Amino acid sequence: MALPRIRVHGPELITRAERVGLARTLGQTEQSLDLSEPAHVSGWKAIGTDGTLQGLIVDDALRPAMVGQGAWAASTSEVFAALYTSAASAWTARGIWTHQITVRDGDPIETAVASLGFGHQQAYGAIRTQAAGHKDAGGARLLARHELRRVLPLVPLISTHQAKSPVFAPRSDRFLRELDASFLDWAATDEVVVFGHVEGDEGDLVGFLAIDTAESVPEIVLAAVAPIARGRGIGGALMQAANAWAAARGIPKLRVDWRTTNPDAQRFWMRAGVVVSARRWSRTIDPEPM
Ligand SMILES: CC(C)(COP(=O)(O)OP(=O)(O)OC[C@H]1O[C@@H](n2cnc3c(N)ncnc32)[C@H](O)[C@@H]1OP(=O)(O)O)[C@@H](O)C(=O)NCCC(=O)NCCS
Structure with a gap:
């Protein structure tokens, strides 16, 4: 060199x-x-x-x-x-x-x-909301503040999923772990909008997606679907509802980041049309002398 x-x-x-x-x-x-x-x-x-x-x-x-x-x-x-x-x-x-x-x-x-x-572990990108069109968002809709409590059982799904193989991100996303405990306080603030997907006679909430609008480009901070309901388009419907909501407010882009070691998230965000802007690369050195 x-x-x-x-x-x-x-x-x-x-x-x-x-x-x-x-x-x-x-x-x-x-x-x-x-x-x-x-x-x-x-x-x-x-x-x-x-x-x-x-x-x-x-x-x-x-x-x-x-x-x-x-x-x-x-x-x-x-x-x-x-x-x-x-x-x-x-x-x-x-x-x-x-x-x-x-x-x-x-x-x-x-x-x-x-x-x-180094190997990359986290991707950062954005979705153009104009591209969303006006497709039907199925059972996904904006949740009212009084409904947010129904999301609580789904919140730990993210940190549990992140802790498992092959994601192995249990400690670094401290924000997510803290969020399990403080979700309601956070979600009830004016900056946060939460979408939910309701299913079945009991009206169970099987998926949610939360956006923080505090920054100039709002960020999709959380998204999860109950394991039993995955692969049926519920995540996609939540994304459509979020896109339509943002586009109607003149918000051109939504930011999102995820673990590239999370295959579910990787496929899902690529399919949702995310354009990756940057990646976080990581290297862990073995401190034992060779
Ligand atoms: C990522 C996540 C939210 C996606 O939710 P989902 O409801 O499974 O998403 P969808 O069903 O819309 O899409 C998933 C797959 O199902 C397929 N699918 C959707 N509807 C379908 C149907 N009716 N029949 C067959 N397949 C279908 C989609 O094409 C997609 O396929 P792909 O993986 O090959 O792209 C979900 O996997 C999850 O909660 N994961 C754990 C938590 C997590 O990782 N969250 C993201 C953190 S950044």
């Missing part, structure tokens, strides 16, 4: 202006560099011999739960490898053996990331 004509600096402060500037230079969406983060982000910078910023890895040490997770951007695979060499050295010296990096979909350096031992 040719040595990059860059020098790696850090860890040091990376300003928001540097992150925005690099994202623009590389034609990346600003989200891929985690620009929602505050100005006080530290990390490693690759500076070219001409003094230009060629790449960076953000060290998320400010958020203890996400230490070792770096948003990054680099002009070439070599720049990425040089940056990661510095970041990995510092992370392992701090006892951090799991490294996570968010990479824009289709970025030419994905291959370099994979060859450094």
Whole structure:
């Protein structure tokens, strides 16, 4: 591998202006560099011999739960490898053996990331609501606030499913575990809309989908169908109801993210028309010396 004509600096402060500037230079969406983060982000910078910023890895040490997770951007695979060499050295010296990096979909350096031992685990994408058309959403409909209690038995389905093989994501999605306990408080807020699918004489709720509208692009945060009712189009009907609801309000896109190690979710979101924008890649190093 040719040595990059860059020098790696850090860890040091990376300003928001540097992150925005690099994202623009590389034609990346600003989200891929985690620009929602505050100005006080530290990390490693690759500076070219001409003094230009060629790449960076953000060290998320400010958020203890996400230490070792770096948003990054680099002009070439070599720049990425040089940056990661510095970041990995510092992370392992701090006892951090799991490294996570968010990479824009289709970025030419994905291959370099994979060859450094990373595999992707989480995908981020969006669905265009205009494409939904006006199909019938079957038994799926928006739930009123007084009906939200009926969703409670379905909420733990997600964390239970995530904990199983082959997903194996029991601890990292802390949000989901906390949500099992606090779903009602969360779902009853003005920002959240919940769709449900009612079935049978008893009117059992067999599936739900919840959207958080707080951000400019609303996010599908939760979706689950009772195991016995899966594969019958209920998830699809919930998605249609959500699409129609969003389109009627002039919301052009809905965001969603999921574990790529969750085959049900992977197939379901692809079928729903999600366009992937980025993936979170992860590498866990065995700390035992060879
Ligand atoms: C992901 C999930 C919500 C999908 O719900 P679902 O009701 O099974 O979804 P659908 O029935 O609409 O679609 C699933 C499959 O059934 C098929 N299907 C739908 N209606 C059908 C019918 N009448 N006859 C035969 N197959 C049918 C769909 O084509 C789809 O096939 P595919 O997997 O090959 O694409 C559900 O699997 C689930 O709850 N999983 C566990 C929790 C989870 O992973 N949630 C997502 C977290 S991000």
